[in-house]
Amino acid sequence: MKLVDILEPGRVIHRLQATARDEVLRELVHRGFVQRECNTELGIADEDRVVRVLLERERMHSTGIKDGLAIPHGKIERLDGVLACLGVSEGGVEFGAPDGKKSQIFVALLAPENGAGLHLKALARTSRIFSDATVTPRLLAAPSGDELFSILAAEDARYG
Numbered sequence: 001m002k003l004v005d006i007l008e009p010g011r012v013i014h015r016l017q018a019t020a021r022d023e024v025l026r027e028l029v030h031r032g033f034v035q036r037e038c039n040t041e042l043g044i045a046d047e048d049r050v051v052r053v054l055l056e057r058e059r060m061h062s063t064g065i066k067d068g069l070a071i072p073h074g075k076i077e078r079l080d081g082v083l084a085c086l087g088v089s090e091g092g093v094e095f096g097a098p099d100g101k102k103s104q105i106f107v108a109l110l111a112p113e114n115g116a117g118l119h120l121k122a123l124a125r126t127s128r129i130f131s132d133a134t135v136t137p138r139l140l141a142a143p144s145g146d147e148l149f150s151i152l153a154a155e156d157a158r159y160g
Contacts (some may be wrong), residue, residue: 001082001118001121001122001125002125002156003084003122003125003126003129003152003156004152004153004156005103006032006081006082006083006084006109006122007084007085007086007107007149007152009145009146009149010031011032011083011084011085011086012032012085012086012145012146012148012149013027013028013031013032013085013086013087013088013145014142014144014145014148015089015090016028016087016088016089016093016106018065018093019091019092019093020093020094021058021076021094021095021096021107022051022055022074022117022134023093024070024087024089024093024095024106025051025054025055025058025072025108026047026051027087028054028072028085028087028106028108029047029050029051029054029085029108029132030047030086031085031087032086032087032108033050033083033085033108033110034047045127049076050074050076050110053075053076054072054073054074054108055085056074057072057073057074057133058072058096059108062095062096062097063095064095064096064098064103064135065097065098065099065103065130065139066081066097066098066099066101066128067099067101067130067133067136068092068097068101068102068103068104068105068136069097069103069104069105069107069130069136070095070103070105070106070107071106071107071108071109071123071126071127072106072108072109073108073109073119073122073123074109074110074111075103075110075111075112075113075115075116075119076110076111077112077113078099078110079110079111079113080112080117080144081112081115082107082109082110082111082112082115082118082119082122083110083123084107084108084109085106085107085108085112086106086107086108086149086152087105087106087108088104088105088106088139088140088142088148089103089104089105089106089130091104091139094103103109104136104140105130105136105139105140107126107130107145109122109123109126109144125156125159129152129155129156129159129160134152135155138151139151141150
């Protein structure tokens, strides 16, 4: 599974406004999924329910990874496929990462409730792309959402 197959340029948020974890999740869902009409295409009808799913996952264990990356994710019923949304926070948000750093890059993933394999493939692909330590600084320096998408697309292509 390629990241560009589940992330489109319209679901890239160049500068998140949120300053707290719950706000980040709500903004990613609203601006990245609901406003982009994913709700009608793929079954994301209840914004609050999607936010709750992501918050429940965060309460189990933080999805803050390290080096400024967080990958909030959850499973949604009636979703036909995996969806991704990318958001960048200039100042960073405390997200419970094990290295104690604030998260600045957020890749939100939504997968079908019965799609464990797809969910894991999306997580693995995202983690692989961000295993290159140069990716996060380049994304943070990107001047636009289009440039963010281009950087991720180029990185995604490196892995076939």
